[in-house]
Amino acid sequence: DSGVTQTPKHLITATGQRVTLRCSPRSGDLSVYWYQQSLDQGLQFLIQYYNGEERAKGNILERFSAQQFPDLHSELNLSSLELGDSALYFCASSEGLAGEETQYFGPGTRLLVL
Amino acid sequence: KNEVEQSPQNLTAQEGEFITINCSYSVGISALHWLQQHPGGGIVSLFMLSSGKKKHGRLIATINIQEKHSSLHITASHPRDSAVYICAVSPYNNNDMRFGAGTRLTVKP
Numbered sequence: 429d430s431g432v433t434q435t436p437k438h439l440i441t442a443t444g445q446r447v448t449l450r451c452s453p454r455s456g457d458l459s460v461y462w463y464q465q466s467l468d469q470g471l472q473f474l475i476q477y478y479n480g481e482e483r484a485k486g487n488i489l490e491r492f493s494a495q496q497f498p499d500l501h502s503e504l505n506l507s508s509l510e511l512g513d514s515a516l517y518f519c520a521s522s523e524g525l526a527g528e529e530t531q532y533f534g535p536g537t538r539l540l541v542l
Numbered sequence: 543k544n545e546v547e548q549s550p551q552n553l554t555a556q557e558g559e560f561i562t563i564n565c566s567y568s569v570g571i572s573a574l575h576w577l578q579q580h581p582g583g584g585i586v587s588l589f590m591l592s593s594g595k596k597k598h599g600r601l602i603a604t605i606n607i608q609e610k611h612s613s614l615h616i617t618a619s620h621p622r623d624s625a626v627y628i629c630a631v632s633p634y635n636n637n638d639m640r641f642g643a644g645t646r647l648t649v650k651p
Contacts, residue, residue: 430586461639471628471641484637516583527632527639528573528592533585 431455432521432534440540446507449537453500453521459483460502461522461531462494466515477502478525509541545569548629548642555649561616563645565629568610572635576603576614577628579644585628588614619649 431454441447453460462474464487473486477496488494491509496502506513516538520531546567555561565574576588589596589603591612596603600619605612616623629642 463639470643471630473638473640476637478637486638518585520585525637526572527637528590530587530590531575531639532587533577536583536585538583 430532430534432519432532434517434519434534434537436537437535438538438540440542441509442542443509443511445509445541446505447509447539449504449506449517449519449539451502451504451519451521451534453502453519454532457521457523457532458500459522459525459529460496460500461520462488462502462504463518463520464515465518465536466512471518474504483525506539511541514539514541544643545640546629546631546642548627548645550645551643552646553648555619555647557620557649557651559619559649561619561623561647561649563614563627563629563647565612565614565642566610567612567629567631567640569631569640570634571607571631573632574605574612575630575632575639576612577630579626579628581625588627616647619647621649621651624648 433452458479465471474488476484494504516536518536520533522529600617602615626644628644
């Protein structure tokens, strides 16, 4: 158990809909990262937050947004969903900001868009 | 061309064999990570290294910064080592992470 929790574990929805994925980092970790893992593109970095502020952005679509709240949990919002958004979404956390820190991964949320 | 290349893509070994997975990258990095993903999907961080060599149990990771290359070795492999092993790099002065496509390892009893 990494100490990172994600909800829900599974999500089935329809095209055009909007969903929210939730992540609680390990106690004491200030950074939260979001990743997408699809069958055809592997793991991709989406976005990072540190202590409530966005710090790095990767291949995140404009239809996707995220935020980190004062209690440090984070939410990833996916809107106008398309079939291709079906994937595993992981969040990870680390203590600080730097890239040279171990990241602890949550169990993931499996999203299926029908 | 992907910034992080892993080889082989798939690897089948007999229990007890010594295994090596390779990772080459093309960007300047502050650290390299080896991750393990089991069939259930969960990801575990095995190593983070920026120089030299690290060992944890039967796992050894090495990195050569000049050659932009890292290897993950598993000694005395066991069926429970069957998983996908993913190499990832943290680019220098950047907080994101770039991933290799993964190596699927199957260890047969």
